[in-house]
Amino acid sequence: MRAGLGGAAGLALAACSRSGDPARAAGPAPEPPASAEPLRPAAVPPADPTASALPTPAPTPPAASVPVASATAPRAQPVHRLDEIMPAAPANAVALTIDDGPDDWYTPQVLKLLDRYGVQATFCVIGIYAAAFPELVSRIANAGHTICHHSMTHQQPFNRLSAGRLAEEIERPMPILEKATGIRPLLFRPPGGAWSPQIAEAVAASELTPIDWSIDPKDWTKPGSPTIITRMLAATAGDIVLCHDGGGDRSQTVRALGTVIPTLLQRGLTFVPLSVR
Template identity: 45%
Template sequence: MPIARSPQPSDADQPSRRRLLAWTTLGAASVASAALAGCSDSTPAHGSAPLPGGSGEPSDSFSPGDPGNPQAASGLPSPVAASPVAVRGKAVFTVHDLLPNAPADAVALTIDDGPSPVYTPQMLALLRKYDIRATFSVVGSQAHLYKDLIKAIAADGHTVANHTMTHPQPFSHHTAAQIEQQIVDAQSVIVDAGAPAPTLFRSPGGDWSPTIFATVAKYGMVPIDWDIDPRDWSRPGVPHITSKLLAAHPGDILLCHDGGGDRSQTLDALKTVLPALKAKGLSFVTL
């Protein structure tokens, strides 16, 4: 089972629907500062053989703050009704697991934990420069604050995936009701922000359980993971991130981050990685 980095708040302490709207009145800047604070060391989810969809510890350290202790957001749309899909026993780890007809040379860039008012616009500009579409796994609390960035992500042709409302870790240790609320609330705010209802879900830290798989399927989503993790969230240095991503092969799903902390190293690495992978003959696809 995943190892918790720090105690997680109870369900009563999680942002949910009535008071998150009031949260925005505290000011986007202070919220963003709290939401992006505090990275700590951890082990990547794929450092060993996966449990259902992950190994031991969370692979990133996004930890939203609790400004004003918001509890809920009222007036948001219910998730768009989606037909349930078959429950999977494991997450998708490679492009062709999800897209069997994708080009043989396809890779997928996935970008987690945003949107960030600082780093997401830079990420979008970089992707435009190299004409690459990516898959953004967004955190609902951030999506609610930065609706314009969700609209921009969708308008540029990127896929928006559900990454829970507040990125609690370890996600599988929560109750079934808490897991469902995290997924439903994120789905609601993503739709409210102007993106299509996500059909993909990524669990925080690549942490999976039968309950998570069943809930994701209930809302018509496919669980997605990754197989190339440069641990960019830990800021290991641009050379490290670059070398890990340059090792990508056809079919790989690459994990990067635009939220949860200082992502300048990630951006600097991608300035080298994106054109280099294209020069190797790899093509980027959205999931």
């Protein structure tokens, strides 16, 4: 028996889809779960426990010496193909991105499948679920997959949030993901692929690279594994492929991946986890 979080948290996730999709447009924005920790203002950084242990505070460098080129320049659009983020990737590379987890039932099944074929992917995880299953986030990262930040609560439409809510959605998962993986997240995928100049600025200010996709099988609509397989097998070298391991019943997706991964490997493609390095 599974012990999923979705029902308990009362969070109805609308999976990723393009702007204008009726399924996405019709759904109300989900409320944050009652179990979520109180919101912390984004402008207040967490206390540094080492600071009070210092006998004397380190001198503050003059403002002029602070690097000014540390922030990522806002992108007009998120990355949607591999060569836009990994120009040195092999010519036969394709990226598999798996959204809306971690899910304590489906994510381990996907991890097992990826391990069977020696394939690495990118998991776009939601903050509240990462907080609920941090050991699963650690397990994903330790297996060599990339963790991508996919907002705190998957609010949609994401590009219509207030500036304050947008800041919370981006800032709150950062320490959760960093604690679980040991590294600060570098990639961000907005829920629903929604985009706006405000999101671009907020993401760049957090030094995150925004990630889109080029192949969308719409697996979250549960069209049946054969349809998901057909749509995912449209992928060729350079594509970033979307699918989901959380946010609902993903058994069709898991079954589809069992065919899609070995078929793409047989076609001579190689899977790469997304990286900005």
